[in-house]
Amino acid sequence: MLEIRYVWEIPVRVTHWINALAIVVLSITGLFIGFPYLIAGVDGGFVMGWIRFIHFVAAYVLTASMLARIYWMFAGNHHASWRAFLPWRTAEGRRNFIKMLRYYTFTGKQISYEVGHNPVAAVAYAGIFVLLIIQIVGGFALYAQYNPGGMMAASTAWILTLIDSQWLRLIHHAIMWLLAGFFINHVYSAALMDIKERNGTLSSIFSGYRYIEPKDL
Amino acid sequence: MKNDLDPMNAGEIPEEILRKWEAKGISRRDFIKFCTTMTATLALPLTFVPQVAAALEDKRLPVIWVEYQSCSGDSEAFLRANQPTAAEIILDIISLEYAEVIMAAAGHQAEKSKWVAMEKYKGQYLLIVEGAIPTGENGAYCTIGGESAVESAKKLIKNAAATITVGTCASFGGLPAAAPNPTTAVGVRDLVPGATIVNLPGCPVNADNLTATLVHFLTFGKLPAVDVLGRPKFAYGKRIHDNCERRAHFDAGQYAESFDDAGHRQGHCLYKLGCKGPEAFHNCPTIRYNEGLSWPVMAGHGCIGCASPGFWDTMSPFYRRLPQVPGFGVEATADKIGLGLVGATAAAFAVHGVASAFRKGDAMESDKVKKEE
Numbered sequence: 001m002l003e004i005r006y007v008w009e010i011p012v013r014v015t016h017w018i019n020a021l022a023i024v025v026l027s028i029t030g031l032f033i034g035f036p037y038l039i040a041g042v043d044g045g046f047v048m049g050w051i052r053f054i055h056f057v058a059a060y061v062l063t064a065s066m067l068a069r070i071y072w073m074f075a076g077n078h079h080a081s082w083r084a085f086l087p088w089r090t091a092e093g094r095r096n097f098i099k100m101l102r103y104y105t106f107t108g109k110q111i112s113y114e115v116g117h118n119p120v121a122a123v124a125y126a127g128i129f130v131l132l133i134i135q136i137v138g139g140f141a142l143y144a145q146y147n148p149g150g151m152m153a154a155s156t157a158w159i160l161t162l163i164d165s166q167w168l169r170l171i172h173h174a175i176m177w178l179l180a181g182f183f184i185n186h187v188y189s190a191a192l193m194d195i196k197e198r199n200g201t202l203s204s205i206f207s208g209y210r211y212i213e214p215k216d217l
Numbered sequence: 218m219k220n221d222l223d224p225m226n227a228g229e230i231p232e233e234i235l236r237k238w239e240a241k242g243i244s245r246r247d248f249i250k251f252c253t254t255m256t257a258t259l260a261l262p263l264t265f266v267p268q269v270a271a272a273l274e275d276k277r278l279p280v281i282w283v284e285y286q287s288c289s290g291d292s293e294a295f296l297r298a299n300q301p302t303a304a305e306i307i308l309d310i311i312s313l314e315y316a317e318v319i320m321a322a323a324g325h326q327a328e329k330s331k332w333v334a335m336e337k338y339k340g341q342y343l344l345i346v347e348g349a350i351p352t353g354e355n356g357a358y359c360t361i362g363g364e365s366a367v368e369s370a371k372k373l374i375k376n377a378a379a380t381i382t383v384g385t386c387a388s389f390g391g392l393p394a395a396a397p398n399p400t401t402a403v404g405v406r407d408l409v410p411g412a413t414i415v416n417l418p419g420c421p422v423n424a425d426n427l428t429a430t431l432v433h434f435l436t437f438g439k440l441p442a443v444d445v446l447g448r449p450k451f452a453y454g455k456r457i458h459d460n461c462e463r464r465a466h467f468d469a470g471q472y473a474e475s476f477d478d479a480g481h482r483q484g485h486c487l488y489k490l491g492c493k494g495p496e497a498f499h500n501c502p503t504i505r506y507n508e509g510l511s512w513p514v515m516a517g518h519g520c521i522g523c524a525s526p527g528f529w530d531t532m533s534p535f536y537r538r539l540p541q542v543p544g545f546g547v548e549a550t551a552d553k554i555g556l557g558l559v560g561a562t563a564a565a566f567a568v569h570g571v572a573s574a575f576r577k578g579d580a581m582e583s584d585k586v587k588k589e590e
């Protein structure tokens with residue numbers, strides 16, 4: 001008998017959509033900052049000024065959202081927990097990861113049936129979390145350069161002793177492109193599994209509910 | 218203080234000091250100008266002008282200026298400190314014991330004078346180093362009078378009251394240390410870690426910053442406050458981009474896209490031509506070069522970040538914003554590669570999607586699907 005299970009709690013869904021929106025805004029404004037394709041006319045404007053302002057506001061929004069999500073990794077249900085993102089910790093998780101990977105690569109027919117994240121997706125999300133943290137910390141290190149005597153510059157100075165600011169900029173660009181690639185992967189995989197699993201995967205990130213057949217677990 | 222904003226404040230310089238300089242052929246106007254310029258460059262309040270003026274008196278600070286792997290550009294920059302009086306004043310208050318570019322002595326005689334000066338002023342002289350020091354092959358790549366630069370520099374630094382490095386080569390290795398660094402060149406801070414040293418990088422060093430550093434040493438008896446890279450904060454504490462005269466065009470979104478377009482003629486921002494002002498720290502926009510005449514961005518060329526460690530490697534390509542992606546061709550920029558990656562991802566998932574659509578037997582809960590009429 002199919003059950004309706006409440007899987008994604010409100011903080012998970014809210015931070016998911018804030019992250020998504022912030023990442024889209026940051027990518028578009030970031031692309032412009034790296035390559036200002038719009039050239040203002042002779043009468044000028046404040047094009048770059050506004051775009052940088054939006055970029056920095058979105059950066060703070062993403063940071064706050066990520067901090068909230070990290071808090072929820074310890075306060076939320078077991079699907080939201082940090083453990084859910086590290087399926088390789090257990091033998092069963094490793095087995096399910098292989099199973100799912102074989103399904104995606106057309107070498108296996110069975111998927112690993114999960115209430116929460118499937119193990120391959122969970123590993124990808126763990127990677128995305130790491131990339132976002134690098135992006136946030138590196139971004140603030142670059143931003144702090146406007147005031148080298150300030151607190152932000154002092155607390156991010158260790159980064160610039162490890163890596164030159166120009167290489168950090170290159171990494172900031174590269175991670176943006178990796179996130180763009182992930183975006184395609186993420187939407188595609190969610191749609192694919194929504195079709196194949198028939199468990200409401202896509203709608204679950206709006207409602208929080210998924211349809212689960214306990215016998216399959 | 219009542220004199221803080223008083224432009225006549227410089228008048229507080231005692232009359233006898235002004236007379237003394239006049240007797241040396243330097244007008245009181247030029248001397249006051251020099252003292253106020255130096256005070257302003259050091260970011261000190263104007264009330265310090267009399268103190269600076271007094272410090273310039275009767276101090277014959279012994280200075281030894283040595284060159285290793287250098288082009289003498291920093292010596293030239295200093296000698297071209299073109300308010301002629303600035304050079305005169307500074308040459309009057311220091312006693313330049315040894316300086317390869319301008320001294321008359323040559324050969325063993327010159328060498329001897331260097332070591333005599335070192336012994337005579339042990340612990341008191343100021344050492345100025347120009348050029349990187351090659352450490353490869355036991356220092357064989359640069360020898361002076363049969364002695365390697367490594368040995369000579371170590372001795373001179375150890376016996377100096379303080380060391381000032383002029384130019385990026387002496388500070389961080391500069392051009393000789395650029396990849397692949399065939400001579401294993403290093404800057405002074407890497408050759409003698411922990412030495413009392415202030416770095417004045419730049420290609421070349423800005424003569425005003427060097428003069429101001431000397432004046433600071435004379436006035437306060439110590440080197441100015443420095444940042445993490447050992448550069449004085451008064452000269453390297455602000456980002457070029459944030460003080461740039463073209464900054465308004467950056468914020469407005471007005472950019473030159475080539476060196477001959479309308480934007481460039483109108484003085485628009487050089488960001489898209491690879492200007493490294495946003496990652497470079499130097500007081501070029503405010504102090505400029507050649508006594509405030511001009512500086513690269515003012516002249517229409519982007520900053521190349523010449524005062525940053527390893528600038529030849531990290532700031533290049535000079536006409537692009539970002540460094541070359543390692544392992545890719547010259548024309549491949551990070552964003553082109555990124556766009557290719559995203560395109561390839563999209564294509565791969567499109568193929569995967571088509572294959573998945575024709576896949577049989579993997580749809581779940583099929584037994585529970587009810588057909589609608």
